[in-house]
Ligand code: TGC
């Protein structure tokens with residue numbers, strides 16, 4: 056028997072729930088309820104004001120969203136797919152919320168969990184998991200974003216201490232963080248350091264005037280001869296591959312997260328097209344509108360299938376960085392295209408904060424750029440296919 060699916064949602068048309076276990080569906084649903092109750096009513100104001108209340112960290116912590124895919128130290132120990140679904144639900148409201156959770160869990164906490172000493176893990180991870188403490192991750196510099204191997208921030212040994220100098224740029228949560236994971240060149244190669252806020256010589260200044268990710272704090276970090284004990288160094292991090300391995304975790308969350316922004320944009324456009332009358336008929340009844348809706352639904356659904364597939368590979372501990380590049384490149388690129396196309400359906404109303412698609416599109420401009428620009432991921436895929444690197 057065939058069933059007409061009149062008025063269905065894009066993902067229901069793909070029957071994507073069939074891909075998920077009952078536990079996975081439950082996690083997505085509980086994060087969605089939290090987002091709808093606690094974040095959605097405020098998001099337009101926070102975006103407008105360029106603000107993100109610090110208390111949100113503890114709300115995320117109480118839901119188990121911080122370091123959610125890590126084990127021990129108060130972390131929830133969830134699967135990659137469960138983490139991805141939470142990212143999707145957060146980003147369905149705003150990329151800034153997913154970014155907060157990505158940076159805290161996948162960059163700050165993961166760097167400590169994977170490369171830290173027992174003392175560093177005990178000191179920071181439980182507080183980062185509850186949101187009592189906030190972490191940030193400083194890799195990018197003003198002159199070295201796509202190519203972090205050129206970083207100028209450096210640390211030199213001075214007796215039993217290290218002296219850290221340099222600067223980091225575009226650091227999410229940088230000016231509200233209690234601890235920064237900072238990557239620096241040393242005579243022994245790239246090393247990571249945990250720098251608590253308030254350490255003499257360490258300053259963090261918020262970056263103003265952003266047109267994207269406004270409900271997220273972004274800062275510049277400066278280190279002027281910051282003296283650190285050797286116990287501040289992440290002992291297991293011994294080359295550039297350490298920070299790059301942290302990026303895999305955050306990029307994976309984005310593979311799912313970007314789909315949330317796309318899903319919400321499409322839902323908004325569908326609702327609008329159903330009620331907006333043009334030329335005496337609902338906008339949704341015109342063929343051009345339906346063609347847009349059908350094409351966007353295809354890309355959203357294909358992106359979801361890709362995300363779950365990559366999540367299953369990650370849960371089998373078999374995922375390669377190039378495979379994450381496939382997902383990050385495709386899903387962010389398509390989410391951005393969907394958000395922009397949805398904005399066209401909303402006409403002039405679409406340029407206001409009253410509707411989400413342009414806010415999502417503006418946010419996705421950052422998501423396309425951070426965690427490896429789309430060009431970097433194209434080049435990674437190109438290298439995997441040809442065996443030749445074309446980065447330099
Ligand atoms: P390359 O020679 O390829 O690699 C150096 C060493 O690192 C290893 N490696 C990786 N290991 C784990 N995961 C990865 N994804 C890795 N990529 C490379 C590699 O095997 C090698 O190891 P070894 O043992 O042989 O030394 O390095 P390269 O200098 O040629 O650079 C390659 C390139 C361009 C792909 C890399 O530099 C890159 O990924 N650039 C993009 C930088 C980037 O994504 N930055 C993100 C900063 S954090 C951020 O944006 C947070 S946004 C907020 C949020 O997430 O919400």
Ligand code: FAD
Pocket residue numbers: 158192193194195197198199200201202224225226227228268273421424425426427428429430431445446447
């Ligand atoms: P560039 O590297 O200067 O690139 C400029 C352009 O050149 C891009 O289109 C790029 O793709 C292209 N390009 C570069 N190299 C090549 C090449 N070989 N071939 C062809 N094209 C090339 N960083 C952190 O460390 N921590 C954070 O928490 C963090 N949060 C961020 C939050 C926001 C809102 C933003 C916008 C950025 C954040 N970043 C963070 C920085 C981000 O990772 C970098 O912006 C990104 O890696 C790109 O670096 P860049 O901006 O210096 O661009």
